[in-house]
Every structure is written in C-alpha cells, then in structure tokens.
Amino acid sequence: RDCLGALVTRYERTLFALLVKLSSGDVHRADDLFQETFLHAMRASGTFSKGRQFKPWITAIAVNLVRDDARKRKVRSEITLDGTDGSEERARVIEPVSSGETPGETAERRDEETQIHRALQRLTALEREVVLLHFFNGMTLAESAEVLGVPLGTVKSRLHAALTRLSGMLEAPGT
Numbered sequence: 001r002d003c004l005g006a007l008v009t010r011y012e013r014t015l016f017a018l019l020v021k022l023s024s025g026d027v028h029r030a031d032d033l034f035q036e037t038f039l040h041a042m043r044a045s046g047t048f049s050k051g052r053q054f055k056p057w058i059t060a061i062a063v064n065l066v067r068d069d070a071r072k073r074k075v076r077s078e079i080t081l082d083g084t085d086g087s088e089e090r091a092r093v094i095e096p097v098s099s100g101e102t103p104g105e106t107a108e109r110r111d112e113e114t115q116i117h118r119a120l121q122r123l124t125a126l127e128r129e130v131v132l133l134h135f136f137n138g139m140t141l142a143e144s145a146e147v148l149g150v151p152l153g154t155v156k157s158r159l160h161a162a163l164t165r166l167s168g169m170l171e172a173p174g175t
Contacts, residue, residue, distance in 0.1 A: 004045075007054060008038055015062055018137050022066045022129070024121065033069060037062040059137065060147040063129060070125070119169040127162035130155055 015037065019030035040061050041048075048057055101109070120128055133144040134155075145155040 004038065004042055007041075007058070011055065011058060014137060015058065018059070018132060019062055019066065021120075021132050021136060022063070023069070025117075029069070033062065033065050036065055040065065053143070056139065056143045056146045059133065059139070059143075060149070063133075063147055067125075115170060119166050122169060123162050123165060127158050127165065130158045131162045131166070134159060 012034070016030060016034050019033045019037075020027055023029040023033065037058065041058055044061070048054075120131065123131065129148060130144060133139045133147060134141065139147065141155050141159070142152055145152045148155065
C-alpha cells in the first residue's frame with residue numbers, strides 16, 4: 001500500500017489510455033474506472049504475489065471492471081438524451097499535433113484514426129480487448145492471456161481473427 005502512489009504514477013498514462021479505448025472514448029467513464037481499478041487493487045493487495053508482474057495484474061483488474069460496467073449498462077440499456085449510445089461523439093481523445101505536420105497531414109491522420117476506431121468498434125468485445133492489450137498497451141501474448149484469464153492459444157486465435165477482420169474492414173471502401 002505504501003508503494004501505491006508510485007505505481008499509480010508509473011502506470012496511469014498507459015492504463016488510463018487503455019480504459020478510454022475500452023470504454024469507446026468516454027473519458028469520464030474511463031476516469032471512474034481508473035479510480036475504481038486502483039481502489040480494487042488496494043483492497044486486493046494481499047492477493048498479489050511478489051513473483052508476478054504488476055502491469056498484467058492491474059490491467060486484469062481494469063479489464064474486469066470494464067466488462068462489469070458494460071454488463072451493467074447493457075442490462076440498464078443506457079442511452080444518451082439524443083437517443084444514441086454516444087460512442088461516435090467520444091470516438092477519439094484529442095492528441096497533440098506533431099510540430100512538423102501540415103494541415104493536410106493532420107486531416108489525413110485524423111481520417112485514418114477515425115477509420116481505425118470504427119473498425120475496432122465493429123470487432124467483438126473479446127477481439128477488441130486482445131488487440132488493445134497487445135498492440136496499444138504493448139503486452140506480450142502471454143501477458144494478455146494472463147490479464148484475460150484465458151490460455152495463450154485462445155489469445156492467439158482471437159488476435160488472428162481480429163486482425164483478419166480488421167484487415168478486411170480497412171481494405172473495404174466506405175469503412
């Protein structure tokens with residue numbers, strides 16, 4: 001518990017960014033889930049074994065909270081006041097533009113980001129989790145398997161299926 005502050009500082013950027021992606025760009029929901037993740041971690045600190053790596057352990061807590069939150073929201077059938085689920089408005093967290101980027105390059109990059117985001121949203125939740133953990137969060141396949149609580153072969157097959165589907169979606173016109 002004494003080291004929790006240092007761990008929050010070390011992992012806050014990558015974990016928060018992952019939570020934003022897993023909650024379809026909803027920064028407020030991601031912030032709540034981020035705080036809840038570390039509360040759960042503090043309560044469960046006695047279950048953490050010293051031989052394990054911290055990143056997969058805390059990420060597993062976060063992913064499970066996202067799944068629980070999604071189930072609760074699905075049961076309550078939450079929608080926004082305008083009748084949509086709001087994911088299109090929250091599609092992207094604005095990132096700073098690089099200093100050497102022209103306006104045309106910025107527009108092209110944002111268009112590509114939008115296409116990738118839409119394609120990711122069309123994956124199943126299980127496929128999206130594997131893609132985000134492995135590529136966005138930089139976890140190995142073994143770490144991803146540990147986080148998701150599934151065998152390594154399952155992670156490999158989900159990742160292969162996700163990449164195949166993403167490739168098809170991104171090559172098809174109009175996505």
